[in-house]
Amino acid sequence: FAYRDEPVLRNVSLEVGAGRTLALIGKSGSDKSTLVDLLLRFYVPREGRVEIDGADVQRIRRESLLDHIAIVTQQTFLFNRPIADNIRYGRRDATDEEVYAAARAANIHDFIMSLPQGYATGCGEYGAKLSGGQRQRIAIARAVLKDADILILDEAMVGLDSESEALVRQALISLMQNRTTFVITHDLTTIRHADMIVVLRDGRIVQQGRHEDLVAEDGE
Numbered sequence: 001f002a003y004r005d006e007p008v009l010r011n012v013s014l015e016v017g018a019g020r021t022l023a024l025i026g027k028s029g030s031d032k033s034t035l036v037d038l039l040l041r042f043y044v045p046r047e048g049r050v051e052i053d054g055a056d057v058q059r060i061r062r063e064s065l066l067d068h069i070a071i072v073t074q075q076t077f078l079f080n081r082p083i084a085d086n087i088r089y090g091r092r093d094a095t096d097e098e099v100y101a102a103a104r105a106a107n108i109h110d111f112i113m114s115l116p117q118g119y120a121t122g123c124g125e126y127g128a129k130l131s132g133g134q135r136q137r138i139a140i141a142r143a144v145l146k147d148a149d150i151l152i153l154d155e156a157m158v159g160l161d162s163e164s165e166a167l168v169r170q171a172l173i174s175l176m177q178n179r180t181t182f183v184i185t186h187d188l189t190t191i192r193h194a195d196m197i198v199v200l201r202d203g204r205i206v207q208q209g210r211h212e213d214l215v216a217e218d219g220e
Helices: 032-039 062-067 083-088 096-105 109-114 132-146 162-176 211-216
Strands: 021-025 069-073 150-154 180-184 196-201 204-209
Touching: 021 032, 032 150, 032 180, 062 069, 069 132, 083 096, 083 132, 096 109, 096 132, 096 162, 132 162, 150 162, 196 211, 204 211
Parallel strands: 021 180, 021 196, 069 150, 150 180
Antiparallel strands: 196 204
């Protein structure tokens, strides 16, 4: 893949089994997010294919493709609407009980219930009334509610304090169960138990393996 004439990803070949976790690590600018953007069809590779169950993603309707993918990023977008509405954005037809169950799974239910208006509490512009950790857990609740087959976590714990980080990490571990998960992170503690860790440098795979294998060998 290249941006105009600038090569970005070269000779990248990966296979991720259903229900497995793939971690993508590397210094900033190693094009970890670009690789995932190809899966989401934000870009088209110049050569080669990105396939899901043998189907080229370019031949899948984008709406259908995105229906099967949930994303939690560093920048959580919340609407200036009640918390319940923001969680229900993951699945518009969800019942109240399903929203509450998703919030419990994301470790945010007790906090919401402590608010004077509970789930009817407004989030403020871009979630300004909430802390970073609270916004992230609402985003995780959305993803739980969506119940997608594929999960993408893109630096989902950056900038959190230690208490929020522990709650978010616990929620993410629960969310990742039985889903094909792509984790982009600089936080190696999050990916110790990943099925495969891929190390990128300048758009190339320079190492791959499980955590214990990479720790034991020389390299990036």
